[in-house]
Amino acid sequence: MLELLRTDKMKSTTTRLLFPEQSRELLQILKSRFEKNMQRHRDIEWDQVQSGLQANPGKLWSLHQMEKTGGEPDVIDFKTATGAYFFCDCSTETPAGRRSLCFDPAALESRKEYKPAHSAVGMATEMGIELLSEAQYHELQQYGNFDTKTSSWLSTPDNIRQAGGAIFGDRRYGRVFIYHNGAESYYAVRGFRGYLKV
Numbered sequence: 001m002l003e004l005l006r007t008d009k010m011k012s013t014t015t016r017l018l019f020p021e022q023s024r025e026l027l028q029i030l031k032s033r034f035e036k037n038m039q040r041h042r043d044i045e046w047d048q049v050q051s052g053l054q055a056n057p058g059k060l061w062s063l064h065q066m067e068k069t070g071g072e073p074d075v076i077d078f079k080t081a082t083g084a085y086f087f088c089d090c091s092t093e094t095p096a097g098r099r100s101l102c103f104d105p106a107a108l109e110s111r112k113e114y115k116p117a118h119s120a121v122g123m124a125t126e127m128g129i130e131l132l133s134e135a136q137y138h139e140l141q142q143y144g145n146f147d148t149k150t151s152s153w154l155s156t157p158d159n160i161r162q163a164g165g166a167i168f169g170d171r172r173y174g175r176v177f178i179y180h181n182g183a184e185s186y187y188a189v190r191g192f193r194g195y196l197k198v
Contacts, residue, residue: 016061016128023060026067027053033074033090040090040143041075049075049085052198059198062128063087066194069097069127073196076143078136087196088132088140094150094191098123101191103153103166107183120153120192129194131155134178136195137169141176146193148172153192156183 018026027050034046053060066073071089078086089095102108104121124131132140133155140146151170160167166183168190169176 017057018061018064022064023057026060026064029067030063030073033072037074037090037143041077044075044077044085049198052085056198058128059196062196065127066095066129066196070095071098071194076140076195078139078195085198087198088136089193089195090140090143090146092144092146092148094147094152094189094193096191099150099191100186100188101153102186103156103183104161107166110184116186124192124194127194129196132193132195134167134169137178137193138176140193141171145171150189150191151179151187153190154178 030053031046031050034041034049053063063073066087066089070091072091072095073087074090076086076088076090078088098120100116101118101120101123102111102116104119108115108119108122120131131154132152137152137154147170151168153166153168156166160180161183164182165180167178167180169178171177
């Protein structure tokens with residue numbers, strides 16, 4: 001069991017935390033990836049990011065979930081004016097530990113047979129992260145060639161979801177494409193990319 005689930009019964013709250021050695025190991029992995037990919041965050045200093053993470057240990061738990069499912073999270077500057085740092089799954093292909101998922105819990109429930117193990121939205125919620133939006137996905141693609149063999153579910157506008165669909169993205173033929181599918185569908189090469197705001 002890699003995670004440590006600590007419960008404060010006096011406050012009736014549950015906080016998901018890592019063991020200290022896990023936190024140190026994860027911070028080293030994140031720092032190394034950050035320093036190797038400065039083009040993703042040219043105006044951001046690692047020390048500031050680390051301070052933000054150490055002040056929010058629950059965020060480290062979510063980053064650990066991203067890392068262990070193959071996301072290779074790194075800081076991406078999504079040009080926010082809030083002063084927050086955005087960690088995004090930067091694995092070349094959609095994270096291997098989050099594939100063969102339908103879109104959301106409602107889609108999962110709608111399947112009468114051959115249900116996938118989980119849904120993208122449901123798993124992201126459990127991990128404490130959010131699916132990338134279409135705009136964020138396009139911006140991520142400016143930093144490299146992602147999903148050239150796979151695809152990733154994306155946060156879907158309400159009107160599309162209410163009609164039974166969901167959107168996903170990939171890169172083929174040197175450009176980024178955004179498509180649609182039935183939300184209940186799932187494929188071995190489709191997962192999801194998430195982000196975490198710190």
